[in-house]
Amino acid sequence: MATDEEPELVEDAPGLAADPAVGEQPAETETSEPLPGVPESGSDGTSVPPISQGSRDRTTEQTESIPDGERAGEPASDGGVPVADDGCSDGQCTCGSAGRAVADGAGAEAVGETPTNVTEDGELRDLEFTEPEEGVSQPLPGEGRDDAERPDERVGVPEGVDLDTPTYSIRSEMNDIETPDEKTWFMELDEAVIDDGRCIQCGTCVAACPSDSIGIGDDGLPELVKMCTGCSLCWDFCPRGGMRYERQWVITGGEDNVKGAGDPITEFSARVEEDWREGSQDGGVVTGVLAHLLDAGEIDGALIATESDEDPWKAEGFIATSVEELVENTGTIYNQTMALGHLDFSKWEDKFEKDWEDISLALVGTPCEIEGIRALQDFDWEYGSQEEGVRAIEYTIALMCTKNFNYKSLIGEELQEKRDIDIDEVGKMDVLHGKLMVDDRAGNRILEEDIENFHDAALKGCNECADFTGFCADLTVGSVGSSDEYSSVIVRTEQGLKAWNLTKADLDYHDLEDKSAVGKLQGWDKKKAFESLERPFDPDAPRFIDYEDHAENYGTVLNPHDADH
Numbered sequence: 001m002a003t004d005e006e007p008e009l010v011e012d013a014p015g016l017a018a019d020p021a022v023g024e025q026p027a028e029t030e031t032s033e034p035l036p037g038v039p040e041s042g043s044d045g046t047s048v049p050p051i052s053q054g055s056r057d058r059t060t061e062q063t064e065s066i067p068d069g070e071r072a073g074e075p076a077s078d079g080g081v082p083v084a085d086d087g088c089s090d091g092q093c094t095c096g097s098a099g100r101a102v103a104d105g106a107g108a109e110a111v112g113e114t115p116t117n118v119t120e121d122g123e124l125r126d127l128e129f130t131e132p133e134e135g136v137s138q139p140l141p142g143e144g145r146d147d148a149e150r151p152d153e154r155v156g157v158p159e160g161v162d163l164d165t166p167t168y169s170i171r172s173e174m175n176d177i178e179t180p181d182e183k184t185w186f187m188e189l190d191e192a193v194i195d196d197g198r199c200i201q202c203g204t205c206v207a208a209c210p211s212d213s214i215g216i217g218d219d220g221l222p223e224l225v226k227m228c229t230g231c232s233l234c235w236d237f238c239p240r241g242g243m244r245y246e247r248q249w250v251i252t253g254g255e256d257n258v259k260g261a262g263d264p265i266t267e268f269s270a271r272v273e274e275d276w277r278e279g280s281q282d283g284g285v286v287t288g289v290l291a292h293l294l295d296a297g298e299i300d301g302a303l304i305a306t307e308s309d310e311d312p313w314k315a316e317g318f319i320a321t322s323v324e325e326l327v328e329n330t331g332t333i334y335n336q337t338m339a340l341g342h343l344d345f346s347k348w349e350d351k352f353e354k355d356w357e358d359i360s361l362a363l364v365g366t367p368c369e370i371e372g373i374r375a376l377q378d379f380d381w382e383y384g385s386q387e388e389g390v391r392a393i394e395y396t397i398a399l400m401c402t403k404n405f406n407y408k409s410l411i412g413e414e415l416q417e418k419r420d421i422d423i424d425e426v427g428k429m430d431v432l433h434g435k436l437m438v439d440d441r442a443g444n445r446i447l448e449e450d451i452e453n454f455h456d457a458a459l460k461g462c463n464e465c466a467d468f469t470g471f472c473a474d475l476t477v478g479s480v481g482s483s484d485e486y487s488s489v490i491v492r493t494e495q496g497l498k499a500w501n502l503t504k505a506d507l508d509y510h511d512l513e514d515k516s517a518v519g520k521l522q523g524w525d526k527k528k529a530f531e532s533l534e535r536p537f538d539p540d541a542p543r544f545i546d547y548e549d550h551a552e553n554y555g556t557v558l559n560p561h562d563a564d565h
Contacts, residue, residue: 183230184547186214186222189241191560192550194221198240198461200404202365203317203341204372205234212384216338220407233383236544237375239368240461246539249471252374253492257471258539261490261515261522265497268489269482270509276327281430282479283487285507286397287330289475290362291323292503293395300352302362303393304329305337312423314407317342319361321351332399334429335407336459339365340372343389356388362395367467370398374472375543395499398470400478400488400518402431402451402462402525409457421447432479466529466537468522475499481518488512 117125186205193199205222206214214234217223222234235242249257256263271283293299306318306329315333319342320326345356352359363373376383376390383390415421415438427441436454438447470476474496481488489509491497512518530537535545535553551558 182232184232184235184242185230186224186228186234187560188547189222189235189238190224192547192554192556193238193241193461196554196556198464200240200366200368200459200461200465201336201338202239202369202372203338204237204239204243204369204376206338206341207343207372207376207383207386207390208233208237209386210382210384212386216341220336220338222338222341235547237372239371240464241550242545242547243371243375244538244541244543244545245368245371245465245467246537247541247543248371248375249467250539251378251543252472261469261519262471262492264476264490264492265494266491266500267481267512267515267518268491268500268509269486269511269513270489270504270507271486272506273508274506276330281330281332281428281487282482283485284330285487285489285503286364286399286477287326288507289397289499289503290320290326290364292506293362293499294321294323294326296502298499298502299360299362299395300354301348301359302326302364303339303342304364305333305339307333311407311411313411313426313429319348319351331428332430334405334410334431336366336404339363339369340376340386340390343392344385345388345392346385357391359388359392360394361389361392362397363393364397364399366401366404367398367470367472368465370396370470370473371467395475395495396473397475397477398473400469400476400480400521401465402468402521403458403465404462405454405457406459410454414454414457415447419447430479463532464529466526468525469518480521481512481514483513486513488518490518 117127119125189205199221201220203216203222206216210231210233211226211229213224213226213228214222215225232242237243239245246258249262253262269283270285272285272288274284274288276284276287290299290302290304294302301319301321303317303319304326305315306320308314308316313333313335315335315337317337317339318325318329320329345352345359363370365373373390373393373396377393411423415426416423421438425440426438426446427443428439430437431451434451435448436451437445440446469478469490471492474491474493476488476490476492478488489500489512491500534555535550547556548558550556
């Protein structure tokens with residue numbers, strides 16, 4: 001009960017006043033027994049130290065209520081409160097010795113004791129540590145947890161309380177700020193393309209991001225590695241998202257680019273004559289062109305595909321800066337590398353002696369990758385750590401492509417599991433005449449099967465592509481339209497013609513053998529794309545597609561950042 005009387009100060013305890021929240025401090029108890037662990041007043045010339053608020057002294061009434069036989073060191077009688085030898089009642093400390101429960105050292109000294117890990121002479125005792133368990137949570141002392149319990153299991157959760165991590169929708173619950181209409185976030189690209197299985201792994205979104213917020217995940221797909229700023233560039237430049245790729249054909253190559261196989265400058269069937277061609281794809285023209293560009297000083301390197309050291313027949317992005325590296329990596333690997341995601345020169349700084357802004361590169365890629373780099377180069381803003389790499393691309397070579405494959409699906413499931421092929425013994429793979437052909441290291445054919453049988457291993461987004469011949473490239477190279485051991489070469493731009501003229505003296509070449517074969521496959525590819533595209537195919541429409549328009553055609557969730565994504 002509150003009182004109007006002036007609260008008394010406890011004698012010999014300067015600075016400790018009565019707690020106004022509980023009224024007066026109790027009067028001193030008349031007892032000859034000292035408090036355990038507390039020095040007597042004046043015994044060493046000091047006063048009794050203040051008692052902490054957390055271990056307040058008993059009131060006179062509480063002290064007198066304990067029978068004499070139940071004081072420290074004596075057993076409790078029936079109905080009494082047992083008191084331990086150190087003066088602490090069961091479950092409640094009343095003597096101030098609770099300081100021993102804190103960390104060994106200061107807490108122990110405060111109650112006149114020697115720290116438990118220090119000898120009387122002040123030397124540190126041997127310490128014992130409990131090694132933490134691996135794979136499970138470390139049990140607390142006395143917990144005795146069942147080994148079968150999950151380490152992430154929540155215990156003691158109050159009924160009706162949900163401790164699951166909230167979804168992104170909590171953002172709209174916490175404030176009334178609406179997302180600006182002009183912003184499109186990576187989350188929307190993720191919802192509409194990546195999570196929908198339509199990503200073609202070209203890496204354009206990684207190269208486009210000015211804040212370096214997008215990286216490449218362990219699954220080979222784009223992933224957010226730090227906060228998205230909502231700049232919209234990843235969406236705008238995605239060939240399966242915001243970029244209308246057929247409009248990019250017109251911007252790059254003109255109106256004739258949307259008809260048939262386009263309007264190339266010239267076309268050849270060609271092959272290199274060096275000995276290393278035996279290990280190359282078809283006529284080895286791509287490697288031959290790159291080697292001549294390097295020798296002529298036209299480029300400092302080429303962004304190509306190399307085979308992974310860990311996973312056979314898995315492609316990885318690589319910048320080759322010598323003819324030896326080009327020859328070592330000749331051939332085709334039928335899965336994507338996220339090529340444009342490897343244009344950060346800091347990853348390759350040991351490759352170049354020049355300043356980054358002075359480097360020139362060639363890019364070898366699928367038609368969608370060439371569409372991406374062409375669109376990026378059409379705009380002057382900076383692309384974060386990929387900026388110098390984007391600007392360095394001066395020559396582009398597209399590989400004829402109807403579809404590409406998911407590595408694990410093609411190699412792991414279709415070839416190894418279903419067809420029992422030892423992938424370590426595979427020397428070459430090719431897609432020709434509608435067949436997937438696999439040869440062993442000795443050159444023996446071990447598989448020849450309709451490519452349609454591998455449809456489930458193909459990237460879903462490839463079905464929407466109508467660009468078999470790489471309309472935006474300087475050169476297009478493939479096998480369709482030429483006999484065995486020759487490559488079909490389509491020269492599309494003046495830059496491509498320059499590269500051809502540097503190379504042709506060392507090539508065995510003649511006019512393209514079967515132009516109609518290229519046109520027919522281009523027409524078939526376009527027909528398949530029209531069946532798969534959920535949006536209109538319109539080369540005259542604006543280059544960029546609003547997310548809302550895409551969502552209307554594809555049924556994608558609007559504003560996933562405001563929903564439970």
